[in-house]
Amino acid sequence: MKRNQIIVIVSVLLITFITGVTTMYFLYKEKYGIVRSATTALTQIINSGTLTTDIVDASYVPVSSPSLAMSAKNFSFSCQSSTGTLGTATQQLYVQNPDAADGGWTLTIAATSGPTSFWHSNSSSASYDYNDSTSSGCTDGDDTDSLAGQMTIDASSGTLAKGNCASCTVTNITKGSQASFAESSVNSITLLNAALGSDDIGDWKLTGVGISQTIPPEQPAASDYSINLTITVAAV
Amino acid sequence: MKKIKTVLFSFLLLVLFPQTIFAIGQEGIGILPAYPREDNKRTESIFIFELAPGTNAQDGVVVMNNTNETKTILVYATDTTPSSDGAFACKQFSEKVEKEGTWYKLEQSEVTLEGGKNIIVPFTVTIPENSSVGEHNACIVVQEKKETGNNAGVNLSFRAAIRSVVTIPGDVLKKLEIKDFLHIKNESGKNQLTLTLKNEGNVSLDTSIIIEIITSKLFYSNTSNFTILNNNEQTFNFDIGDNPWGGIYKAFVTVSFEGQNGPEKITKERIFVMVPSVYAIALYATILIIVIATLLLICGSKKKLKIALKDSEEYVVKNGDTLNSIAKDHNLKWKLLAKINGKKPPYDVREGDRLLIPIIKGKDKEI
Numbered sequence: 001m002k003r004n005q006i007i008v009i010v011s012v013l014l015i016t017f018i019t020g021v022t023t024m025y026f027l028y029k030e031k032y033g034i035v036r037s038a039t040t041a042l043t044q045i046i047n048s049g050t051l052t053t054d055i056v057d058a059s060y061v062p063v064s065s066p067s068l069a070m071s072a073k074n075f076s077f078s079c080q081s082s083t084g085t086l087g088t089a090t091q092q093l094y095v096q097n098p099d100a101a102d103g104g105w106t107l108t109i110a111a112t113s114g115p116t117s118f119w120h121s122n123s124s125s126a127s128y129d130y131n132d133s134t135s136s137g138c139t140d141g142d143d144t145d146s147l148a149g150q151m152t153i154d155a156s157s158g159t160l161a162k163g164n165c166a167s168c169t170v171t172n173i174t175k176g177s178q179a180s181f182a183e184s185s186v187n188s189i190t191l192l193n194a195a196l197g198s199d200d201i202g203d204w205k206l207t208g209v210g211i212s213q214t215i216p217p218e219q220p221a222a223s224d225y226s227i228n229l230t231i232t233v234a235a236v
Numbered sequence: 237m238k239k240i241k242t243v244l245f246s247f248l249l250l251v252l253f254p255q256t257i258f259a260i261g262q263e264g265i266g267i268l269p270a271y272p273r274e275d276n277k278r279t280e281s282i283f284i285f286e287l288a289p290g291t292n293a294q295d296g297v298v299v300m301n302n303t304n305e306t307k308t309i310l311v312y313a314t315d316t317t318p319s320s321d322g323a324f325a326c327k328q329f330s331e332k333v334e335k336e337g338t339w340y341k342l343e344q345s346e347v348t349l350e351g352g353k354n355i356i357v358p359f360t361v362t363i364p365e366n367s368s369v370g371e372h373n374a375c376i377v378v379q380e381k382k383e384t385g386n387n388a389g390v391n392l393s394f395r396a397a398i399r400s401v402v403t404i405p406g407d408v409l410k411k412l413e414i415k416d417f418l419h420i421k422n423e424s425g426k427n428q429l430t431l432t433l434k435n436e437g438n439v440s441l442d443t444s445i446i447i448e449i450i451t452s453k454l455f456y457s458n459t460s461n462f463t464i465l466n467n468n469e470q471t472f473n474f475d476i477g478d479n480p481w482g483g484i485y486k487a488f489v490t491v492s493f494e495g496q497n498g499p500e501k502i503t504k505e506r507i508f509v510m511v512p513s514v515y516a517i518a519l520y521a522t523i524l525i526i527v528i529a530t531l532l533l534i535c536g537s538k539k540k541l542k543i544a545l546k547d548s549e550e551y552v553v554k555n556g557d558t559l560n561s562i563a564k565d566h567n568l569k570w571k572l573l574a575k576i577n578g579k580k581p582p583y584d585v586r587e588g589d590r591l592l593i594p595i596i597k598g599k600d601k602e603i
C-alpha cells in the first residue's frame with residue numbers, strides 16, 4: 001500500500017470519528033442535559049433507569065387504566081364474600097429494576113385514599129368498607145366509619161416469574177403472606193419483598209394474587225361498586 | 237510487513253469507530269437520588285444522611301418520565317407505614333404527613349415532563365431538635381397526577397418511592413431476635429417456612445439468612461440478604477416445594493448480622509410434618525392393608541397349630557400308610573399333620589414312625 005493511500009484512509013477515518021463523536025455528544029446533551037463522558041474514544045451510553053411497577057399485557061405493553069373485576073354477587077341477607085385475581089396472563093403485575101435498587105425493594109398495595117377509603121357506588125350512593133375487621137368484615141365496628149366489609153389479599157398464592165431478562169432469577173424475592181386490611185393496624189399489604197441479594201438488574205411478573213372481599217349483609221344491589229388501590233414499588 | 241499493515245488497519249477501525257450500548261427499555265415514572273456519594277454505593281438507590289438534631293442538609297431527587305408522553309408528576313415526601321409482614325411501605329398522597337416525612341421540604345411539589353425527560357427537584361431535610369438517636373425513615377415518592385379510574389371493581393394506579401434514612405448520632409443499639417420460625421401450608425396448598433425477625437435496636441440491620449432442610453440429603457436451601465428496619469418486626473415466606481411422599485423434616489435457620497460487639501449469629505430449628513399427597517396416602521394404605529393381612533394370616537396359622545396340639549394322641553405308622561391316608565383317616569388336612577410332626581418334602585413316613593394326631597372337636601374341626 002502506498003503512503004498516499006494510507007494518508008487518505010486515515011484522514012477519512014479521523015473525519016468519521018470526529019463527526020460521530022460530535023453528533024453523539026449533542027444528542028446525549030439534548031436528551032439528558034448532562035454529559036457524562038465526552039472525551040473517550042470508546043463511548044458508552046447507559047441510560048439511567050428507575051425502579052418502576054405497572055400492569056402489562058403478555059407482550060409487556062402497559063395496560064391503560066388497569067382494573068380488576070370481583071365476582072358478581074346477588075343481594076343477600078347474609079354476609080358473603082366476593083373474589084378476584086390480581087395479575088392475569090393479559091394483565092400481569094410487572095416490576096422493573098434496571099440497577100436502581102441495589103439494596104432491595106418492596107412491592108405493596110394500599111387504598112389510594114388511605115384508611116378512610118371504602119367501596120362506593122355512584123349510581124346508588126351505597127358504600128361498604130374494605131378495612132373493618134369486626135367479624136371479618138361482616139359487621140361494622142373496629143374503625144371510625146359506620147361501614148362493614150373487609151378485603152383480604154394473598155400474595156403467597158400468586159406466581160412470581162422472571163420477565164424479559166435472560167439471566168435474572170426469582171431467588172431472593174419473597175411473596176407476602178395473606179393479610180387483611182384493618183384500619184390503623186394494616187393499611188398496606190406486602191406483595192413482594194426483594195432482598196439485598198436479589199438481582200440488581202431484572203424484571204419480574206406476578207400473577208394469581210388472590211383478593212377476597214367480605215360484603216356485609218343486606219348490602220344494596222348496584223353494578224358499579226368501585227375502589228381505588230395504589231401499588232407502590234419502593235427502593236430500600 | 238503485510239501482516240503488520242493488516243493489524244494496524246484493524247486497530248484503527250476498532251479505536252476510531254465509537255460503540256454504543258443501549259440500555260434496557262423502560263416504561264413508567266421513577267426517581268433516583270440526584271447526587272450519590274462515591275463512598276457509599278447504596279446512595280445510588282436511596283438517600284442516606286447522618287445529621288445531628290437541629291441541623292439540615294440539601295440534596296435532590298431526579299424525577300424521570302420514561303414514557304413517550306408528557307406527564308404531570310407529583311413529587312412528595314411522606315411518612316413510612318408498616319406493611320403487612322413488616323415490609324417497608326409509604327403513606328398515600330392523600331394521608332396526613334405527621335412524622336419524619338415533615339422533615340423534608342421539596343422545592344417543587346409537581347413537575348410536568350415531556351416523554352424521556354428528567355429533572356432534578358432539590359430538597360432540604362431538617363432534623364428537629366428533640367429527635368431521638370438512631371435511624372429515622374421517610375419516603376420520597378413520585379406518581380402521575382391524574383384522575384383515578386372509575387370502572388366497577390378495583391381500579392389500580394402505580395407509584396415509585398425511595399427510602400430516605402437519617403441517622404442521628406449517639407448510642408447505637410443493635411439487637412435482633414428470631415421471633416418465629418414456622419411451617420405452614422398456605423391457601424393454595426404450598427408448603428412454606430415463615431421466618432419472623434424482630435429488630436429491637438435503633439438502627440437497621442443487614443442480615444444474611446440461611447435456611448436449610450435436611451433429611452437424608454439436603455431437601456431445601458436458601459440464602460438471602462434482607463435489611464431489617466429498626467424497631468420493626470418483619471416476616472418472610474419461603475416456598476420450600478412439596479414432597480409428594482410426605483415425611484418428617486427438620487429445618488434450620490441461621491441469621492448473621494453485625495451486632496453490638498461484632499458479627500453475631502442467631503439460630504433456630506423447627507421440626508414439621510409434610511402431609512403426603514392423596515396418591516401417596518392411597519399407596520401407603522394399600523401397603524398397610526397388605527402388611528396387616530399377612531400378619532393376620534401368620535397369626536391364624538399359629539393359632540391353628542396351637543389348637544391342634546392342645547389335645548393329641550400318638551399314632552404308629554403301619555405298612556402302606558402315607559401322610560395323606562393317615563390325615564384322611566383322622567379327618568385332617570395332610571399339611572397340618574406334616575407341620576405338627578415336622579415333616580418336610582417329600583413328606584415320607586415309614587412303618588413304625590410315631591406321629592402326633594390332634595383330636596379335633598366342635599368348632600375347631602375346620603382346621
